Amino acid sequence: MNRIIRLSMIALLAILAHRQAAAQWPVDLTTDPGLTVTSNQAGHPTFPLSNLTDKGDTTSFSSLWLEETANGIQNTAEIIFEWASPVHIEYVEVANFYENMRSYSLSTWDGSQWVTNHTATDLPNQIYRIDAFRKGELNGADFPDQTTRLRINITAVWVEGQGARLSEVTVLDALPPTPDRPADYNLAHIAGTSTGEFRRINQQDPFFDVTGDGLVDLALPSATGSRIYLQAPTEPRFAADSYLELSKDGAQYPSAMFYGHLNNDAFPDVGILQGHTTAVVETQIFRGTSSGVEGAPFIKFSPPTSRSVVTAHYGTSGDVNGDGRQEER
Amino acid sequence: MGARRSADFNVTRTLDSTYVVDRSVSGPKSDIAVGDVDGDGGLDLVASGGTGIAVWTNQSTLWATGQLGVPPDFELELAWNILGCALADINSDGRDDLVVGGDLGYVFVLLANASGPLFNTGNSRVYQVEGFFAVGDVVVQDLDNNNNPDLVAIEQTWGNGAVVMDVGILPNAVSNWAIY
Numbered sequence: 331m332n333r334i335i336r337l338s339m340i341a342l343l344a345i346l347a348h349r350q351a352a353a354q355w356p357v358d359l360t361t362d363p364g365l366t367v368t369s370n371q372a373g374h375p376t377f378p379l380s381n382l383t384d385k386g387d388t389t390s391f392s393s394l395w396l397e398e399t400a401n402g403i404q405n406t407a408e409i410i411f412e413w414a415s416p417v418h419i420e421y422v423e424v425a426n427f428y429e430n431m432r433s434y435s436l437s438t439w440d441g442s443q444w445v446t447n448h449t450a451t452d453l454p455n456q457i458y459r460i461d462a463f464r465k466g467e468l469n470g471a472d473f474p475d476q477t478t479r480l481r482i483n484i485t486a487v488w489v490e491g492q493g494a495r496l497s498e499v500t501v502l503d504a505l506p507p508t509p510d511r512p513a514d515y516n517l518a519h520i521a522g523t524s525t526g527e528f529r530r531i532n533q534q535d536p537f538f539d540v541t542g543d544g545l546v547d548l549a550l551p552s553a554t555g556s557r558i559y560l561q562a563p564t565e566p567r568f569a570a571d572s573y574l575e576l577s578k579d580g581a582q583y584p585s586a587m588f589y590g591h592l593n594n595d596a597f598p599d600v601g602i603l604q605g606h607t608t609a610v611v612e613t614q615i616f617r618g619t620s621s622g623v624e625g626a627p628f629i630k631f632s633p634p635t636s637r638s639v640v641t642a643h644y645g646t647s648g649d650v651n652g653d654g655r656q657e658e659r
Numbered sequence: 660m661g662a663r664r665s666a667d668f669n670v671t672r673t674l675d676s677t678y679v680v681d682r683s684v685s686g687p688k689s690d691i692a693v694g695d696v697d698g699d700g701g702l703d704l705v706a707s708g709g710t711g712i713a714v715w716t717n718q719s720t721l722w723a724t725g726q727l728g729v730p731p732d733f734e735l736e737l738a739w740n741i742l743g744c745a746l747a748d749i750n751s752d753g754r755d756d757l758v759v760g761g762d763l764g765y766v767f768v769l770l771a772n773a774s775g776p777l778f779n780t781g782n783s784r785v786y787q788v789e790g791f792f793a794v795g796d797v798v799v800q801d802l803d804n805n806n807n808p809d810l811v812a813i814e815q816t817w818g819n820g821a822v823v824m825d826v827g828i829l830p831n832a833v834s835n836w837a838i839y
Contacts, residue, residue, distance in 0.1 A: 355781075356738045357738055358710055358736070358739075361736075385685065385686030385687065385708075385709035385710050386687050386709070387687075387689055387708070387742065387815075388740065388793065389793075389815055389816050423740075423762065423763075425740070456792070458792050458793070458815070458816065459792060460762055460763055460792050460793065462763060498740060500710075500739075500740065502738060506765070507780075507783075507785045509765070509785045509787035510784050510785050511784075511786050512786070512787060512788070512789060513786065513787075513788045513812065513821035513822060513823050514822055514823055514824045515821060515822040515824075516788060516789065516790065516819075516821045517819065517820045517821060517822070518790060518814070518819040518820075518821070519817075519818075519819055524816075524817035524818055524819055525816065525817060525818045526816050526817060527816060528795075528813070528816055528817065528818035529795060529796070529816070530690060530795060530796040530813075531796055531798055531813065535800045536800070537798070537802065537811070544804065545802075545803065545804070546800065546801075546802040546803070546804075548802075548811065548820060550813065550818055550819070550820040551818035552818065559820070561802060561803065567802070567822070567824065568822055584818070
């Protein structure tokens with residue numbers, strides 16, 4: 331009986347703790363209508379300052395802020411966020427773009443002067459890096475209880491000549507929720523083999539059993555084509571070094587993948603789309619066999635040349651004409 | 660997108676997607692999913708992106724031809740930059756739940772409510788993939804044939820993958836029970 335009571339209390343405490351955390355869900359202060367954002371680098375006409383808080387995809391040029399380049403490229407900038415009424419800051423997130431900011435500082439206004447909260451120097455040069463700064467973990471003065479201004483002062487960039495640039499800034503009045511659980515299997519590819527172009531899988535239940543053992547395997551994109559991570563019947567189900575390698579032809583990185591019975595031979599096939607703004611789009615299909623998916627493409631094709639230079643990030647498959655074979659879309 | 664119950668539909672015919680998406684209070688949207696979030700048997704539409712989600716549940720206007728600029732019936736601000744989404748009935752209550760991925764490897768599982776707001780942050784679970792700068796897409800699929808949906812999170816642009824098995828099981832309670 332004691333064990334049952336203890337279990338019930340633990341479950342209740344877990345629920346209460348979860349609800350308590352949920353009650354503290356943060357508010358994004360950059361959506362405050364009383365916020366104004368200014369800079370000594372007003373912004374490139376195509377990449378204005380307003381893009382810093384537009385909540386767009388941080389990997390997209392459409393959400394990029396770039397320093398004003400009419401006065402030459404400075405590679406430095408001071409950006410000030412000012413609220414009409416005092417705000418409480420617990421968390422600041424700075425999303426970089428393809429070219430990273432190398433060193434910058436965060437400061438808040440104490441009513442009469444700027445107080446430096448954190449100085450970040452020689453941050454890692456990782457494409458699309460996102461930097462998070464939490465109250466209580468800063469190397470300067472902690473964020474004050476109330477302030478009306480936050481300043482980001484960019485002092486160095488990794489790629490000089492590309493200018494000071496950022497994708498997005500998020501300012502929260504509470505810390506982000508603590509994750510309930512980490513991932514069981516992190517299959518991050520070996521550094522340098524990721525695509526840099528991939529966006530999204532557009533299929534329902536896309537993954538399938540490629541080896542015929544009754545277990546679903548994971549076909550994910552890589553810079554050189556695809557890796558099919560093979561599921562094991564017991565733990566660990568997936569391992570970063572247990573995969574089939576599909577090697578594409580061509581220099582472009584995979585931008586989309588699709589999965590299915592493309593030739594209706596009972597063995598599932600894998601398709602890769604290579605799409606880029608400056609290159610010909612090409613689809614390559616890897617044929618499924620009784621022993622898995624072949625490592626080299628079975629079919630390659632491109633659309634007509636006049637339509638072949640596009641950015642293609644999405645692909646899927648389905649039986650369009652009802653002949654039992656799925657077409658790539 | 661990884662809707663478990665999907666239907667063919669023509670976005671350009673039934674929705675002026677640019678207008679509908681851009682009027683969302685939580686910013687531009689980058690992914691959609693189709694499923695039954697309110698358990699009424701009809702197919703609803705969810706769009707994720709910016710810092711929140713928008714949901715269309717009124718099938719009479721959502722799927723009717725010639726309808727443009729249909730406003731969402733429900734929106735939720737998450738205060739977090741999010742990208743891809745998927746719908747799946749994770750807790751087997753007859754309503755599809757929403758899974759969204761976002762910055763710093765975060766994945767939010769928003770359980771559909773039987774009453775009150777369709778989704779709220781108080782009825783959610785949070786997962787994180789260490790090392791991912793952002794989760795660009797999420798897929799919910801039963802990978803190990805145990806009838807419990809599993810989650811595959813895919814890193815934006817890079818294509819790296821991570822798996823959360825049996826995403827419907829609340830982990831804290833399970834681990835505590837195992838100790839006792």
